[in-house]
Amino acid sequence: MTTTTEPMSLAAIDAAQRPRRFGALYVAEHQIRQMRAYAWTIVVAGVGSPLVYLVGIGLGLATYLDQQVSDGPAGSVSYVWFVAPALLATAAVSVATEEFTYTVMAGFKWRRIFLGMNASPVSPEQICSGVVLAVLARMVFTTLAYYLIILAFGAVGHPWAGFLMPLVGMLAGTAFGLPLLAYSASITEDKGQFAVVQRFVFTPLFLFSGTFYPLATLPVWLQWIGWISPLWHASEVGRTLSYGSSGSGWPTWAHLAVLVAMSAAGWLMARRTFVGRLRG
Amino acid sequence: MSPVSTPVISAAGLTKKFGDLAAVDGIDFDVPPGEAFGLLGPNGAGKSTTMRMIGAVSTRTGGDLTVLGLDPDGYGPEIRSQLGVVPQEDNLDTELRVRDNLIVYGRYFGIDRRTCARRADELLEFAQLEDKARSKVDDLSGGMKRRLTIARALINEPRILMLDEPTTGLDPQARHVLWDRLFRLKERGTTLVLTTHYMDEAEQLCDRLVVVDHGRIMAEGSPASLIREHSSREVVELRFGSDRNADAAARLEGTADRVEVLPDRVLLYTADGEALLERVAHLGLRPTTSLVRRSSLEDVFLRLTGRSLIE
Ligand SMILES: Nc1ncnc2c1ncn2[C@@H]1O[C@H](COP(=O)(O)OP(=O)(O)OP(=O)(O)O)[C@@H](O)[C@H]1O
Ligand SMILES: [Mg+2]
Numbered sequence: 001m002t003t004t005t006e007p008m009s010l011a012a013i014d015a016a017q018r019p020r021r022f023g024a025l026y027v028a029e030h031q032i033r034q035m036r037a038y039a040w041t042i043v044v045a046g047v048g049s050p051l052v053y054l055v056g057i058g059l060g061l062a063t064y065l066d067q068q069v070s071d072g073p074a075g076s077v078s079y080v081w082f083v084a085p086a087l088l089a090t091a092a093v094s095v096a097t098e099e100f101t102y103t104v105m106a107g108f109k110w111r112r113i114f115l116g117m118n119a120s121p122v123s124p125e126q127i128c129s130g131v132v133l134a135v136l137a138r139m140v141f142t143t144l145a146y147y148l149i150i151l152a153f154g155a156v157g158h159p160w161a162g163f164l165m166p167l168v169g170m171l172a173g174t175a176f177g178l179p180l181l182a183y184s185a186s187i188t189e190d191k192g193q194f195a196v197v198q199r200f201v202f203t204p205l206f207l208f209s210g211t212f213y214p215l216a217t218l219p220v221w222l223q224w225i226g227w228i229s230p231l232w233h234a235s236e237v238g239r240t241l242s243y244g245s246s247g248s249g250w251p252t253w254a255h256l257a258v259l260v261a262m263s264a265a266g267w268l269m270a271r272r273t274f275v276g277r278l279r280g
Numbered sequence: 281m282s283p284v285s286t287p288v289i290s291a292a293g294l295t296k297k298f299g300d301l302a303a304v305d306g307i308d309f310d311v312p313p314g315e316a317f318g319l320l321g322p323n324g325a326g327k328s329t330t331m332r333m334i335g336a337v338s339t340r341t342g343g344d345l346t347v348l349g350l351d352p353d354g355y356g357p358e359i360r361s362q363l364g365v366v367p368q369e370d371n372l373d374t375e376l377r378v379r380d381n382l383i384v385y386g387r388y389f390g391i392d393r394r395t396c397a398r399r400a401d402e403l404l405e406f407a408q409l410e411d412k413a414r415s416k417v418d419d420l421s422g423g424m425k426r427r428l429t430i431a432r433a434l435i436n437e438p439r440i441l442m443l444d445e446p447t448t449g450l451d452p453q454a455r456h457v458l459w460d461r462l463f464r465l466k467e468r469g470t471t472l473v474l475t476t477h478y479m480d481e482a483e484q485l486c487d488r489l490v491v492v493d494h495g496r497i498m499a500e501g502s503p504a505s506l507i508r509e510h511s512s513r514e515v516v517e518l519r520f521g522s523d524r525n526a527d528a529a530a531r532l533e534g535t536a537d538r539v540e541v542l543p544d545r546v547l548l549y550t551a552d553g554e555a556l557l558e559r560v561a562h563l564g565l566r567p568t569t570s571l572v573r574r575s576s577l578e579d580v581f582l583r584l585t586g587r588s589l590i591e
Binding site: 019 | 286335339362363371376388389436439
């Protein structure tokens, strides 16, 4: 790699080997350590929210519904079965909306800890990756907890296939979260943008993504929201995993392709934004 | 070529542009190992920008730069692995406790936890923060935070310690404590690169310095040689009241090597201050206050740029 024989250069080359390889993990380690400060919130949100939704919907809403929402291979599917995969994906997406906004702003501006990391051997790309890894770790916990709870409520058709649901949920989390990360990393002035994202992006997606009723119920001119919504795609795949059919007509690979494409595009943009911001 | 003489930092025509603004405008300097090298200059001179390029976190737009014999463009992680950086603005992790800040930071250099923990304890002692190990960062005073930042910068046992305005905003006592720590590092042979706009700090800490203004180097040398070269031995400061300073200065023209009028006082540059004071008295001028002092870097700066360092 180099032709230098200068001892100080060789010492530097040697010392950078581990950070070059493991830098992203060091960043993730630090970020996860930070999460301890609000570990309680993570647990309460992770376990409490599925409980509240499932009890509310299972005992309340579902008993009022006469119309069937969907068909599985063995006939009509109960409403809770229909909603559960969508709720799980929503949980992953809401972790993304929390972590890929305020945490990023804190890193660049409020507490400037990314600037501290930046002076160490780790690269901007590794800082970006480390942040993402830490959020993925939180998503693993949240989606797995969610899955076990819906399983306990008997809201899954095929429990074993359903174990892929947390993965699909996390894919929704990255499809929504990584473009959001790229956006957050580009913000230099906090003017309440994140509240806008929460209210005018996340909430409409949640309501119009076929979460509580099939997307086809909506007029066609509103259905596009579902097509670009990671939530809808992940919910449909989750339903297929749970009871073998989603009824939307899109093949599973197409749903997955949209999720992967959004994640990949967000990932590339986020890394570029980190580099631009930390190497100016 | 003996290894002792190989500079640890070498810059030639180093330039950084932000759009049309040349924040650093073609500067040249070498820093040999073990030296305490200073960049002295007013706000906006380009000190931090230079530090960031040396620290391999800002890409240069022109010129050559090597740090430890390596080009930051291709060897950023390698260079950063050997640096300790004390930035102008603290960026300690306020959510972590004092000792954990050191340990977590050490991990970024690939240092194992046990070694990090051992060094953290040594460094807390060095920074005189042993009894604050478990405190929250926000509960520390400004001077303590600065010392913690220095301790953090030392966790990787750096070859070069970069300090961007290490004592700005600290009270005199906290500054002296900090200077004392930096002296110790100097004694141990750590190369120091520091920026400051305090001339007393530059005089105290730097073996050699460059005076920068508008991204250019105005002069270079040891504090003593800069003063010898660009100023007289002594300075007489006279105050006549702000509306009379200019008049008095006009009458004083010729009494000293050089006369400088500032809004609040008149400066007379001369080899012998007491003798000059007598001549002033003979002229019948009655300053409200008068003071004879030795020339400082402040005077060098005034001479070179026509401006004060600190407005
Ligand atoms: N990221 C940036 N984008 C645009 N301009 C910049 C950027 N960073 C610095 N500058 C400009 O470059 C010039 C030099 O700034 P720099 O921070 O290096 O000065 P400094 O000598 O460290 O000053 P101070 O004593 O105030 O810290 C200033 O005019 C500053 O506004
Ligand atoms: Mg500065």
